[in-house]
Amino acid sequence: MTATPTSKDASDARSGQRKRRVGANPERLALFFVLPALALVTIFRIVPLIWGLGYSFTDYNGIAEPNFIGLANYAELARDPAFLDSLVNMLILIATLPIWIALPLVLAILIHQGVPGGKLFRAVYFFPAVLSSVIVGAIFNVLLRYDGSFNAMLKALGFSAVDWLGNSSTALFSLIAVQLWATFGMSLLIFLAGLSTVPSDMLEAAKLDGAKLLQTWWYIVIPSLKPIIEFAAVVTTIGMLTSMFGLIYVLTAGGPGTSTTLPEFLIWLEQGKMNRPGYASAISMVLFLMMAGLAAIQIRIMSKNANLS
Amino acid sequence: MRHAMKHLRAGTILAAALVGTAGFAYAEDVTLTVWDWKSGDPTTAPYFDKVKADFEAAHPGVTVKYVMQPHDQYYTLLGTAISAGQGPDVVLLHGGSQAKERTGALVKLDDAVADIKSRVAGWPEFTGADGSVYAVPISIQGFAVYFNKDLWTKAGLDPAKVPANWAELKADVEALKKAGITPFALGNKEGFGAEFWFSALAANGWTAEQQAAWAKGDLKWSSPEVKAILQAWVDANKDGWFAEGANSTAKFMDEYESFERGENANTIGLISDVAHWKEFDGFLGGDKVGVYVMPPVEGGNGTLKLPLSGGIGYGVTKFSKNPDLAIALAKSFAATPAMQVFFESAGAIPSDTAVDTSKVDSPSAKEILGWLKDGVPLAHANMSTAELEEWHRQSQLLFTGETTVDKAAARLDEVQASSKKK
Numbered sequence: 001m002t003a004t005p006t007s008k009d010a011s012d013a014r015s016g017q018r019k020r021r022v023g024a025n026p027e028r029l030a031l032f033f034v035l036p037a038l039a040l041v042t043i044f045r046i047v048p049l050i051w052g053l054g055y056s057f058t059d060y061n062g063i064a065e066p067n068f069i070g071l072a073n074y075a076e077l078a079r080d081p082a083f084l085d086s087l088v089n090m091l092i093l094i095a096t097l098p099i100w101i102a103l104p105l106v107l108a109i110l111i112h113q114g115v116p117g118g119k120l121f122r123a124v125y126f127f128p129a130v131l132s133s134v135i136v137g138a139i140f141n142v143l144l145r146y147d148g149s150f151n152a153m154l155k156a157l158g159f160s161a162v163d164w165l166g167n168s169s170t171a172l173f174s175l176i177a178v179q180l181w182a183t184f185g186m187s188l189l190i191f192l193a194g195l196s197t198v199p200s201d202m203l204e205a206a207k208l209d210g211a212k213l214l215q216t217w218w219y220i221v222i223p224s225l226k227p228i229i230e231f232a233a234v235v236t237t238i239g240m241l242t243s244m245f246g247l248i249y250v251l252t253a254g255g256p257g258t259s260t261t262l263p264e265f266l267i268w269l270e271q272g273k274m275n276r277p278g279y280a281s282a283i284s285m286v287l288f289l290m291m292a293g294l295a296a297i298q299i300r301i302m303s304k305n306a307n308l309s
Numbered sequence: 310m311r312h313a314m315k316h317l318r319a320g321t322i323l324a325a326a327l328v329g330t331a332g333f334a335y336a337e338d339v340t341l342t343v344w345d346w347k348s349g350d351p352t353t354a355p356y357f358d359k360v361k362a363d364f365e366a367a368h369p370g371v372t373v374k375y376v377m378q379p380h381d382q383y384y385t386l387l388g389t390a391i392s393a394g395q396g397p398d399v400v401l402l403h404g405g406s407q408a409k410e411r412t413g414a415l416v417k418l419d420d421a422v423a424d425i426k427s428r429v430a431g432w433p434e435f436t437g438a439d440g441s442v443y444a445v446p447i448s449i450q451g452f453a454v455y456f457n458k459d460l461w462t463k464a465g466l467d468p469a470k471v472p473a474n475w476a477e478l479k480a481d482v483e484a485l486k487k488a489g490i491t492p493f494a495l496g497n498k499e500g501f502g503a504e505f506w507f508s509a510l511a512a513n514g515w516t517a518e519q520q521a522a523w524a525k526g527d528l529k530w531s532s533p534e535v536k537a538i539l540q541a542w543v544d545a546n547k548d549g550w551f552a553e554g555a556n557s558t559a560k561f562m563d564e565y566e567s568f569e570r571g572e573n574a575n576t577i578g579l580i581s582d583v584a585h586w587k588e589f590d591g592f593l594g595g596d597k598v599g600v601y602v603m604p605p606v607e608g609g610n611g612t613l614k615l616p617l618s619g620g621i622g623y624g625v626t627k628f629s630k631n632p633d634l635a636i637a638l639a640k641s642f643a644a645t646p647a648m649q650v651f652f653e654s655a656g657a658i659p660s661d662t663a664v665d666t667s668k669v670d671s672p673s674a675k676e677i678l679g680w681l682k683d684g685v686p687l688a689h690a691n692m693s694t695a696e697l698e699e700w701h702r703q704s705q706l707l708f709t710g711e712t713t714v715d716k717a718a719a720r721l722d723e724v725q726a727s728s729k730k731k
Contacts, residue, residue, distance in 0.1 A: 062391055145558065146558065161553075163556060166498070166557030253499045256705035257705050257712075271385065272382070272385025273385070275410055275411075
């Protein structure tokens with residue numbers, strides 16, 4: 001833009017100047033819009049992160065002045081069975097990712113292809129996504145506890161009751177199933193949105209060529225949804241690792257033993273109940289590094305695919 | 310425009326000045342902020358109201374402000390306030406490790422409480438490692454076994470004859486099982502069931518020397534007198550003492566609610582706060598509730614004493630801007646007239662020995678009051694929080710069969726040793 005004040009009118013000149021100041025340099029304008037977000041991220045994310053990194057090298061107990069103890073917290077982590085168990089639980093959780101993607105994907109495709117009552121299903125599947133995890137936890141506490149409705153149903157059908165939440169072999173999977181129930185509606189909506197971009201002429205051509213239903217899914221629908229699937233995978237992974245706290249807190253309190261303790265729950269436990277913010281910071285740092293690594297891998301895959309297409 | 314700004318600025322300065330002088334004029338006004346997790350409870354409200362009214366009447370210009378925090382978040386929030394060095398003037402604390410691990414943030418009260426030291430009981434749980442007192446106890450806590458007299462009668466047991474030793478308790482349990490009654494309610498989702506079990510069994514099984522060694526961290530988990538309690542936990546579960554699904558049942562309040570519904574015959578409860586005689590009387594009827602002291606699985610000299618400790622108490626934070634007033638307030642929570650209200654309305658066993666308890670008509674309360682003169686320590690109050698947390702975990706794994714008593718004791722030894730080092 002090259003708006004120069006040609007008119008002698010002073011007010012016109014001022015407005016022209018203002019236009020040039022703000023509009024002349026698009027980069028500066030962009031910076032201006034990004035600045036508030038950047039400031040918020042710096043103040044509420046980056047600064048606490050560095051702060052936490054600092055605390056992780058101390059024996060800070062929330063009361064006395066922190067003393068520098070080097071890598072002692074990290075050395076203790078490597079030997080802490082509770083922490084190691086929480087990592088194993090995390091890996092089990094991540095290993096279930098394909099279910100978190102496949103279930104909403106299949107349901108989305110079915111709804112998209114117009115199964116009877118599709119709109120109703122869409123609403124029903126999405127509904128739990130608007131509930132807070134504490135409410136979901138409270139509902140499933142009533143259902144899954146030993147004297148709960150689910151066991152009552154099993155008994156009525158002639159099966160023996162299972163202590164779903166009080167048994168190490170079932171507690172984590174119960175928790176995962178509940179979280180899946182509560183959140184897959186969001187991925188379903190994302191997939192539905194993605195499905196509307198699948199070219200219908202291609203589907204029709206495939207049908208004319210005699211492709212079977214599963215073949216059209218496998219060769220047309222899923223490849224064209226690939227970027228959406230990757231996006232959902234990233235979002236779901238992050239969600240799994242950072243938003244299970246409410247459920248764990250209400251349903252199992254991390255037990256039995258450490259069978260449902262995830263790193264985020266352990267951070268809370270060490271920080272508050274055990275008065276060890278220093279040690280909790282060390283766990284946070286490890287969790288942060290793992291999340292960052294995971295996100296980096298996924299972003300890499302995504303950008304590689306983007307370049308290919 | 311500029312003119313308008315000038316006016317605005319002048320106005321703001323004037324307003325600020327006015328507010329400033331107004332603030333100055335009321336500079337004597339002091340608000341003391343008290344943190345607790347109880348003041349919103351209707352049964353304790355009369356006590357808190359009385360303390361506030363009495364204190365404000367005695368100290369004109371001072372306002373007492375109660376801030377009730379959620380119980381399960383309390384120490385996390387308090388930890389944040391302590392790290393920030395600002396917040397409450399007076400804080401409610403649990404006796405034992407929760408108070409002792411926070412003495413660094415509290416004011417020493419030795420001189421200030423000298424005049425009430427003999428009237429009030431329960432000081433050891435609020436005494437730091439340096440031997441100084443850091444909080445004023447307001448209640449006495451303890452673990453007693455409550456039982457449902459109707460269910461006992463149904464099983465052919467005599468409610469007047471409570472078990473005097475482990476063999477008698479075992480026989481009672483067998484009789485209850487035979488009658489199809491679940492002997493004990495149990496909630497161990499957070500590990501509290503195991504915590505209560507531990508202290509109740511250690512109380513009369515250990516000698517005074519062993520209790521002292523435990524408090525110092527010298528009595529190991531792998532020593533026979535401790536392992537006996539862990540083994541009893543496993544055996545009792547195997548022998549069907551407890552309601553099923555303990556690992557997924559919350560002790561507060563699922564376990565107690567099931568006892569109050571008459572679904573199980575016994576429960577290890579408290580003597581103050583909640584899950585106590587007053588609460589059970591309210592549900593089952595005072596004449597239907599019995600109480601006894603848990604006999605030890607082994608050891609002891611045949612006498613059964615109630616495991617007791619200073620329950621909860623008020624400390625003053627180091628960062629309080631009005632420490633003298635705050636100390637006076639902490640003490641006034643233990644003033645006899647207020648304590649009387651605390652006992653009568655909430656059914657808490659008061660720390661104040663001058664409270665008149667003669668008018669209480671609950672049979673179980675009478676029993677408990679009679680046991681108070683001569684109690685034994687609560688073992689779990691002398692464990693570090695790290696040990697307690699690990700015992701919570703191990704107790705659940707002992708139930709699921711994923712660990713053995715030996716393995717659990719070995720792991721707990723490690724935690725005990727490392728928390729002693731700190």
